[in-house]
Amino acid sequence: MPSSLVDGNSLLAVDVGAATTRAVFFDVVEGEYRFVASGTAPSTAEAPFKDVSEGARSAIASLQGVLGRTLLDGARNLITPTQSNGSGVDSLVVTISAGPTIKAVVVGLLQDVSIESARRLTASTYTRVVDTIGLNDHRRPDEQIDSILRLRPDLVVITGGTDGGASRSIQKLLEPIGLASFLLPEEKRPSVLYAGNQKMEEEVKSLVGSLSASLHFTPNVRPSLETEDLDPAEREMAHMVVEIRKRQLKGVEALSLWSGGHMLPTAYATGRMVRFLAKVYGSSKGIL
Template sequence: MTLACVDIGSTFTKAAFVDPATGRLLATAQAPTTLDDVVRGVLAATADHPDTPVIACSSAGGGLRLAVVGYEELISAEAGHRAALSAGARVVHVAAGVLDAPGLAALRDARPDVVLLVGGTDGGEASVLRANAAALVSAASLQGPGASARVPGGSGVLPWSVPVVLAGNVAVRDEVAEVLRRGGLPVHEADNVLPDIGRLAPESARAAIRTVFLEHVIGGDRLSTDPRLRSWVRAVTPDAVLEGVTVLARVLAPEAVSVVVVDVGGATTDVYCVPDPDAEQATLGREAVGIPARRRTVEGDLGVSWSVDALRVAAAVEGLPAPGDEPLHLGEAAATVALRRHLRAEAGYGAGGASARSAGLVVLSGGVFRHADPAAVDRVIARVAADAGGAGSVLGGTPVVVDRRYVLAAVGLLAAEHPEGARALASSLLRSGDEVTAP
């Protein structure tokens, strides 16, 4: 049996043809992503294997855009933010406190596909969660051109509604969910992302976010009206890659080294860190929120095609040389800035956030690395490693693997139903001969 593991990206659609029982990679192919109907791009990428079953992930059109609405910026909203990132979403807005008219306008302008509504520990504060549910209902209650929605603190033109994942205080979950449903908003209930101070519990919210992605993004008509798309897609791409990185970390056990992956794409650059593959909750945590054991940052301004102008600005802000137009130089800039930002985010976790700085393996992924001359990639690795002000603390002297065959997304797609095949495919990345050691 062969499966086509397909990643529908913002620029290219990549296919890996795998024997799911053995994890053997049989072939790879790619085609431009056809954003008017992404199914055409999938069919083009799999044209040489037309009868092969497809399982897929997608980040086309920017992937899953998610906004977090919480009670307090440094506690519940931050917990929701971390849970959203772990679910493979691109967090486009974070709001804290009661939503007033300007707050709702900013939320609408962020154009999220879903709102993650959080607030309060279990049995704790509930008034802000109730108020924000009412504000979202008010914003959706008067639909149509020119409709006005009155919201707390003012009024304005806001004919807008969005699916909601409710993951706050469980003591009022049923009540708040009923308010949202009566207001006509699609609601997916989850356990509290912050059930108690210092304890982050993202898994239930992650599952609900994945459901929303499949029902409202993949199941809608934004990417395609072809019913095959919904039968193919299992996850948003960063969620699949995170699963793949987790499998890779387990393959490296019992050494239990930290794994860091830098995935440079056309629209974003994502950095993944799996410091402890056997636990979902780290033992060391920030006093208020806690630390997720699997961590990911998404940099929406560091793509090498869709957001290349923003990448140049970001490189300048970091004091890096202008990257020019050569794809590998753009990839070098994106990887360096993304690693620096990830390390700054890790520093915010306190003592428990040091794992990325002591990585035992770094994986570089993305077309700019896959398609470049290996010697040129080695030079890029050396330059990034020499970046003593930031990324060098990760890459200096650390083994680096270039995912030239782009298997991590495929590993993640296989993980649930074909775990042994997923482990074997992840192991092949370590045996592929692409390993180098940065100086």
């Protein structure tokens, strides 16, 4: 078994919270990863800094004092990889929970099937469902469009139809999404995640592809009425949340570059960690 599961040995993990930013240093000791030290600093998403990277730099600077090891250069940028003089770190991962609640609109066919799956999907990260559009929505299309224009969602999650199933009904639901996105200022258009009937992908691209901030596809969350599969959509949504944070918060882009794109929402990363530990320790031990 290799002594390291990542390139190099030392690993720095930074968590950017709403109030506190924490930097944690791990290194390989006797062939195993061990926690070495941590540093904290107030988060800086809000005034006067309004730049989350400043809080990360301060937390890393605090960690430097504990470690007695230089991690930041003279310009306060992270040194990677580890240098011959012992400064720097081999790898960085970042998690983030700072930022406003992400407003989501859920679109689906049946309230207790695809819409319910979409709601469970949005619950996996920092979102709040502000509107739901489905077959049982009695509003006229212009009323649905007005609602989207008023709410200005950050994210639209579209589900519905088993694979190879309903298509015309989904197309009808997509039209107000496309029209509302067209009427919004380009910088205010939502990101769209499509996790419905896979044979509809080309029509989805045609109706909303050029009118959204970004369009993402994942396998159907309801490939059949009896089957729900949220994992692929949760992974994709986690990356979409990071992209939304880049638009909302200064400094997120810089941290993403430092980490080589290894950035995830804290809630999703924590869920992955719990599932990993459950597999490692088996069902005989609980995870708290």
